[in-house]
Amino acid sequence: MKLKKMMHISILSGLSLIIYVIESQIPPIVPVAGVKLGLANAVTLYAKVTMGARSALLVLLMKIFLGNLFTGTAVSLFYSLCGGILCFMAEIIMFRLVDDIKQMWAVSITGAIFHNIGQVIAATVLMGTDKIMWYLTVLIPVGIITGTFTGLVATYTLRAMTNKR
Amino acid sequence: MTNKKLIVIFTCVFFAFIILAIILSNIQPDERIAVVTVDGKVYKEVDLSVDDTFVVETSKGTNEVRIKDNAIYVEEASCPDKLCVRHGKLNNKYDSIVCLPNKVVIEYKTAPDIDAVVGR
Numbered sequence: 001m002k003l004k005k006m007m008h009i010s011i012l013s014g015l016s017l018i019i020y021v022i023e024s025q026i027p028p029i030v031p032v033a034g035v036k037l038g039l040a041n042a043v044t045l046y047a048k049v050t051m052g053a054r055s056a057l058l059v060l061l062m063k064i065f066l067g068n069l070f071t072g073t074a075v076s077l078f079y080s081l082c083g084g085i086l087c088f089m090a091e092i093i094m095f096r097l098v099d100d101i102k103q104m105w106a107v108s109i110t111g112a113i114f115h116n117i118g119q120v121i122a123a124t125v126l127m128g129t130d131k132i133m134w135y136l137t138v139l140i141p142v143g144i145i146t147g148t149f150t151g152l153v154a155t156y157t158l159r160a161m162t163n164k165r
Numbered sequence: 166m167t168n169k170k171l172i173v174i175f176t177c178v179f180f181a182f183i184i185l186a187i188i189l190s191n192i193q194p195d196e197r198i199a200v201v202t203v204d205g206k207v208y209k210e211v212d213l214s215v216d217d218t219f220v221v222e223t224s225k226g227t228n229e230v231r232i233k234d235n236a237i238y239v240e241e242a243s244c245p246d247k248l249c250v251r252h253g254k255l256n257n258k259y260d261s262i263v264c265l266p267n268k269v270v271i272e273y274k275t276a277p278d279i280d281a282v283v284g285r
């Protein structure tokens with residue numbers, strides 16, 4: 001890996017980590033564990049567009065592991081991993097389905113929905129009750145709203161960055 | 166996919182789930198009996214017609230549960246997130262009060278299924 005790319009990944013990981021830590025201090029909108037705005041996902045999307053899927057995955061994993069080292073527990077690590085990986089896979093598929101990079105909001109929404117589905121699956125596994133599934137009726141609409149927001153953040157950041165070059 | 170298509174898809178999904186949430190949240194249980202489980206195992210079954218306060222003690226911490234006026238809620242908890250307290254009352258058949266750090270779940274009792282029979 002080139003030094004420049006490594007630095008780029010490190011900076012984005014750091015940025016995503018800061019957003020993640022700040023976000024974990026904000027009380028969740030719904031009284032369901034793990035429901036976050038997922039703003040750090042904007043950084044992952046940015047990384048995917050500028051450096052490709054592998055680098056974006058690295059940024060995501062760095063955020064999850066370091067973020068939980070700072071603020072979480074082994075349990076929250078499991079949550080973040082389930083949500084994060086499912087979100088990432090959904091986004092990679094979605095990137096192929098959209099025609100244009102301007103449709104990143106759609107990618108982001110899909111990611112947010114699957115992030116929440118992943119967390120509910122994690123909760124179901126951990127708690128041994130499928131009753132938590134009911135929360136999806138709330139978490140999917142919430143994911144659509146937060147996903148739109150993070151998608152727009154990523155789009156505008158990307159536009160601002162590419163215009164400067 | 167065109168923008169229009171995508172917007173239609175997400176709008177439909179959004180409202181479909183909102184409607185589903187509204188419908189489900191209005192369904193009340195047949196019997197007002199709640200089950201408290203710790204780490205997937207039944208800890209206590211309580212009748213909500215009798216006012217009561219008890220403490221659920223787990224290896225991870227404690228949750229003080231209160232039953233008042235046919236409703237059940239967590240009054241106090243040792244967990245760091247306090248989401249179980251913020252949840253408030255159990256308000257429909259599908260609702261559950263979850264304390265992830267303490268692995269405590271409070272939900273309405275459902276008709277006995279195979280799981281419950283095998284589990285005992």
Ligand SMILES: [Zn+2]
Nearest residue numbers: 242244249264
């Ligand atoms: Zn709790």
